[in-house]
Amino acid sequence: MRWSRVNAILLILLLSQIRGRGGLSNRWLSKPTGLILVAAIVFAASSSIAYALLGVVPEPEIAYLRALSLQLLSSVPLIVLSFVVLYGIFFVIGDNAQYASSEMVNYMPISSSEYVLASSFSTVLSYCYVVTGVLGVSLALALRFGLIGAWAVSSLLAAFCSVMGGFASEIIKSIVNRVSSTFSKRGGRAAILSRAVLIVFVLALSQVFFNPGILFRVLESIAPRIQELWFVPLVWPSIVVAEASAGDFASAAFFSAVTLLFGGALMLSAVAVRSRYWVPVPVTIRISHSGHGEPGKGSGLKTGFGSLLFTQAELAVISKDIRSLARRKEMVRFWSIPIIMMMPLFLTMGSMDRYEVYGYAGMFSLMGTGIFGLFLSAMSIGQEGKALWRIFASPIGPESYFKAKAILPLSLSLVLSLVFSGVFSLVFNFGPNAAASLLVLSTAMACISVSVGLYFGSIYPELSEKPRGSYISGTGILLSMLVLGVAGLISASPVISYIFMGVGYGLFPSLAVSLASGLIISFIFFTLSKRQFQKFFAELPA
């Protein structure tokens, strides 16, 4: 083991991870010192902002926070550990993984322990600003409630836990590497599906970590009984914090020791798995062909109904885009939007009155449908990337292409608006009026968001395929969100002002006005987009 070598590998891995994440191509920011500086700034900012916020929180909430504060502090190591592992996993399932090559272990004079150390540290370092952010917030809590001792212990453990998280991600990476190549040989569909499910799961779970409302609820139920879970290594750090602040230092020392041992064991296993699965198997994903040799038994789209409304070329573009949605990580993440939008409401609905429930159900349905429709349609051109020449060199015109690009996001967003309004109406037991309002508003939102997204997606497509495709330029996404926000408000305002302020001539007239204005706005943007598609088709962008 040579530290200089570990350091060299670490630098390369960091660079590729951060480049892979996109955005920061700044050399300086890809260096450990740069990252640590950023982390320090985040720490200072988060602690002072959180402390300032705690100063203005009203008394009943403060009492509630005070009661929970020790439990919060003791869960910080666990939160940090889970976070690092979560993003370790996320990194593996992402397409980014190819940029952080683990293959160098094969042809360079590097030992597996050197590689594992470097790789774990790079994971830790590249997310360390999140960890310091959490520590900053917990410092604010500790200062406010006089728990500095507990904070120090918990932060020390959190730092150690982030390294343990790095080792754990290494283990997961090695195993996933092996499993996925075995998987892929069996059946590509299963591999693709499990990857999609995993991405949605991870995104939904990370939502829990960043949603204080949910986090508190989970903590409330788990934290008081944390000692009962003494046999779970992951909660050992939390037990240390709890015991130390309760004054039981012998017990705290014992659990610190086993935590250290556990970390060491994780590291050894990481090295062992890495050297066992030393040679990564190249991943070939095979997808068995449906309906091979039987003319007509293609995908359902191409027979029946679809062929009445669309040409063969249009259907081809649509089914290609469906595959893109199912198979590309950048697209798959959008499937988590419904869950992310619904989960917070379900987990916190107990404490709300009727109007609050209406308000939140409406807000989440509209936001969920809007974001989904906007992103899906805004990426419709950009997702072609450098393969766009294939479309341009083919006998398909802008009108056809526009039709194909509009119909998929539109139908998916309409389905989603149905799902949102249906699920919320059922779960919250809405009456017919409330359910109808929700349905109308979200349907209008689906149309608006797709039309706005298509428009800006065709003005500002991002075809360059940077390491992580965003498919629409930053300006494009900002403008489109702005316009969508305004358009959505305009369309929803008749209903909102009637329900919450009693302004207007009754629910149904307001609904009709909302729907009509939504459809008019959509029509305008669809027309504009169609024209923009024609302009776009004039020359293949370089």
Add this chain to the structure above:
Amino acid sequence: MVNPDMAVAVRTSSLTKNFGEVRAIDNLSLDIEEGQVYGLLGPNGSGKSTLMKMMVGLIRPDAGEISIFGVRPYEKPIEVRRIIGYVPETPRLYDFLTAREYLEFVSDLYGLPEVDKRTRIAHFLEAFELSGREDEMLSGYSQGMRQKVAIIGALLHRPRLLIMDEPLNGLDPRSAKIVKDLLNRLSGEGVTTIFSTHILEIAQAICKRIAILYGGSLVSEGTVEDLKGKAGMQGSSLEEVFLMLTGGADVRSVVEELSR
């Protein structure tokens, strides 16, 4: 309308294209007759790719005319593209599709009937020795395999005009031979093929006629013998003619510089 009796497949007259300050194509006039294998030669940056893109209607000329079987590609792109098969310089495919899915996608874009589609895809996969790999995602394909898939994609719809930008890039000798034989056979069936290369032996071996571009202009055109004759270098090789026409045959000073 595309005139089936037209003997000229591609005609350009005083064609010019600028990219900012760079003049990529400079006042180019050229006729390419139907049914031949036609080679575009020229050093890097001489405008070959730009010219081919204008044939497909991917970029618009700044001045002059270009027509494909009498039709201007930038005016009626769909009509022209229906009869063209195009392989760009470094073809990017959709990585998330399998080779078969990609080729079916392409067939559908050209409106091939279902049965035709399946048999032709199977036939070409076989010919290019990709059978058995067709259900793998293209993300796992090597550069050469992707090139083959792109070439198949240009052939599926039985184009009258094949435009291939350095099609042999990344192909192993065996696959290159397959492409060369294929081009010869297609020429026999009346298909016009225009391809660019900087491998002179290949151009000499399979092209009936050759155009040499330099700095966006046509410096010479004709059969290999014509080229030698026009340059007054009958006894020389095509390489010598090419080097003479595109910046001087004397590369010794460069070589000396390099080996210093």
